[in-house]
Amino acid sequence: MxxxxxxxxxxxxxxxxxxxxxxxxxxxxxxxxxxxxxxxxxxxxxxxxxxxxxxxxxxxxxxxxxxxxxxxxxxxxxxxxxxxxxxxxxxxxxxxxxxxxxxxxxxxxxxxxxxxxxxxxxxxxxxxxxxxxxxxxxxxxxxxxxxxxxxxxxxxxxxxxxxxxxxxxxxxxxxxxxxxxxxxxxxxxxxxxxxxxxxxxxxxxxxxxxxxxxxxxxxxxxxxxxxxxxxxxxxxxxxxxxxxxxxxxxxRTTHRQFSLCGRDTVQIIDDRLTEQVVAKTLTERSIEYKETPYFIEFHYDDTRIVAFQNGRLLVHGIMDVNKGQTIVNQVFG
Missing domain, CATH: 3.40.50.720 (NAD(P)-binding Rossmann-like Domain)
Incomplete structure (x- = not known):
């Protein structure tokens, strides 16, 4: 002691x-x-x-x-x-x-x-x-x-x-x-x-x-x-x-898309978007990305996106959840 x-x-x-x-x-x-x-x-x-x-x-x-x-x-x-x-x-x-x-x-x-x-x-x-x-x-x-x-x-x-x-x-x-x-x-x-x-x-x-x-x-x-x-x-x-x-x-049903408090950031959860899927899609679309041991970071037009290994994405610079989902859909289909 x-x-x-x-x-x-x-x-x-x-x-x-x-x-x-x-x-x-x-x-x-x-x-x-x-x-x-x-x-x-x-x-x-x-x-x-x-x-x-x-x-x-x-x-x-x-x-x-x-x-x-x-x-x-x-x-x-x-x-x-x-x-x-x-x-x-x-x-x-x-x-x-x-x-x-x-x-x-x-x-x-x-x-x-x-x-x-x-x-x-x-x-x-x-x-x-x-x-x-x-x-x-x-x-x-x-x-x-x-x-x-x-x-x-x-x-x-x-x-x-x-x-x-x-x-x-x-x-x-x-x-x-x-x-x-x-x-x-x-x-x-x-x-x-x-x-x-x-x-x-x-x-x-x-x-x-x-x-x-x-x-x-x-x-x-x-x-x-x-x-x-x-x-x-x-x-x-x-x-x-x-x-x-x-x-x-x-x-209560867990929300898969929502904005983070005061952050100008939207979180999107999509279980299909594993690290392997994200990397493969970005490579096929010739979108440059940075990979860390924990997430992949990339830009789509003027939007910065961070994709974690478990299908969770942070879409920075916006507050509208629908817009965030639209951007994710544009990148990954």
Whole structure:
């Protein structure tokens, strides 16, 4: 326990709590600003295993706040989960890390979360958070929400229990904004504050030493505002997740085409477009492309397209899903 002596000395964790932490597995959905900071904190705290899921690769604009990445990662367009794993292994060589360069859907999340002790939200959209919420309550696994934009932050932990509200119950009371980091910007302290709240709750859960009361903490660092509100009374009696157990997000048809939040990018999923099919088609059509160990990148007219190995494509520079599908059809038929 020498490595974790300062954490063990903390009276709310102690030797027993640290031993419990070293047996835990945590799933992190989204390895961007929130996910990189939380992954590093948990690695340093001594968890047994991290499972990282992210569909994107590192770009130069990420470096301002996504703390595990370097300029080399941006130049090489390294998938975020790959770059994160490389850095974390330099911090903790004994840590087990499982990675998925995937879009997080119900099937994937149910399979990887089944053996986990906790799920952390590192996403940027409510749709995926509702999915995490349904999976967590179906499997009986705690999860912790976090979000930030501009200089604001918010976090809340959810423990599956019919006597406490879930994320779906709280949606009417969450801060309402259409802003994203890509449209309104963000400062790194907001990220670290959101994650500090998230990981503080995580350590309480993972060490097993303290009951977490239903609450939500939010604030604005620029305005020096910070508050915590109790959420015990916000249970929705007919909530299809925590009360009636219908789990609507698990029964929802997975979208094969959609735009990414604030990114001017459309994602298209077509299982037929494997790496071999993409390379063969581009070669036959004399379209130049760059191949990495993880994806193929090429341009069609003025559009940049990144094709991953599993039939998932990112069509950059557009927001219209139909236009994105049309471009893919023009290239591949």
């Amino acid at each position: 020498g490595r974790y002596s300062r954490q063990t000395l903390f009276k709310h964790i102690g030797v027993d709590g640290q031993r419990a932490i070293t047996k835990r597995t945590v799933v992190i959905i989204g390895v961007g600003a929130l996910g990189t900071v939380s992954a590093e904190m948990l690695a340093r705290a001594g968890v047994k295993k991290l499972i990282l899921v992210d569909r994107d690769y590192v770009e130069e604009t990420n470096l301002q706040r996504q703390s595990l990445f370097t300029e080399r990662d941006a130049v090489n367009q390294t998938p975020k989960v790959v770059a994160a794993k490389e850095r974390i292994k330099e911090i903790r060589s004994d840590l087990a890390i499982e990675t998925y360069i995937e879009h997080c859907d119900a099937q994937l999340l149910l399979s990887i979360a089944a053996g986990a002790d906790l799920i952390l939200d590192g996403t940027d959209n409510f749709e995926t958070r509702l999915l995490i919420n349904d999976v967590a309550y179906k499997l009986g696994i705690p999860w912790i929400y976090a979000a930030c934009v501009e200089s604001t932050y918010v976090s809340s932990a959810f423990i599956p229990d019919k006597n406490t509200p879930c994320f779906r119950c709280l949606i009417p009371t969450l801060p309402t904004t259409t802003l994203t980091c890509d449209t309104a910007g963000i400062i790194a302290p907001a990220v670290h504050t959101a994650v500090s709240l998230q990981i503080s709750a995580a350590l309480k859960i993972l060490s097993g030493g303290e009951i977490i009361k239903p609450s939500m903490t939010m604030g604005d660092l620029w305005q020096n505002e910070h508050m915590t509100i109790g959420t015990e009374a916000l249970i929705h009696d007919e909530c299809p997740t925590c009360q009636t157990k219908e789990f609507p997000e698990l029964n």
